[in-house]
Amino acid sequence: MTLTMPPLRDRPDDIPVLARHILERLSAAHGKPVTGFAPDTLACLESYGWPGNVRELQNEIMRMLVLCEGDTLDADLLSDQVLRGAALNARPASPEDGPLPPLDLIGQGGPLKSRIERVEAGILMETLVRCRWNKSKAADELGLSRMGLRAKLERYGIERGPAQRH
Structure with missing residues (x-):
C-alpha cells in the first residue's frame, strides 16, 4: 500500500499547523524560547509555493529561529526568496x-x-x-x-x- 501526500503548495491550510509544530520542536531542541509567529509571517508562509515541501519549510523556520531576538518570528526574518514568492502569489x-x-x-x-x-x-x-x-x-x-x-x-x-x- 502506498500513501500519496499532495505537495505542500496544494495544502496551504496545513502550513500554520505544520509551522507551529516545527517551531515548537526546534525551539525546544535548541533551547530558544520563541512562542509563535506574527500573523503577517504566517500569511507569507501560506502564500509561498514551497517547492522543497516540508523540508524547505523546516529549514526556513530554523533560519528564522536562529536570527530571532524576541519571542515571536516576524516577517522581517523571512528569507528574500520566501518574501518574493509570497508577494508574487x-x-x-x-x-x-x-x-x-x-x-x-x-x-x-x-x-x-x-x-x-x-x-x-x-x-x-x-x-x-x-x-x-x-x-x-x-x-x-x-x-x-x-x-x-x-x-x-x-x-x-x-x-x-x-x-x-x-
Whole structure:
C-alpha cells in the first residue's frame, strides 16, 4: 500500500499547523524560547509555493529561529526568496483586469504593460511585508512619496488583509 501526500503548495491550510509544530520542536531542541509567529509571517508562509515541501519549510523556520531576538518570528526574518514568492502569489487586484494571477513572469504572456504592472505589484507587496506594512518606511525604501505609494496601492488594489493585521 502506498500513501500519496499532495505537495505542500496544494495544502496551504496545513502550513500554520505544520509551522507551529516545527517551531515548537526546534525551539525546544535548541533551547530558544520563541512562542509563535506574527500573523503577517504566517500569511507569507501560506502564500509561498514551497517547492522543497516540508523540508524547505523546516529549514526556513530554523533560519528564522536562529536570527530571532524576541519571542515571536516576524516577517522581517523571512528569507528574500520566501518574501518574493509570497508577494508574487498574493494576487493583488487590478481595477481593469480583476485579480491578477500569480506572477510567474517567465511563463506569463500578455502585453509588456500588463507584465510590468504585475512585477510592480509584486515589488510593492514584497516591500510592504518586509517593512511590516509601515507605509512610510516602504515608500522611503522604494523612493516614492507616501502619497505616491498610496496611489500605487489603490491602482493595484493592494491592501492589508485581516491575516496580516496584528
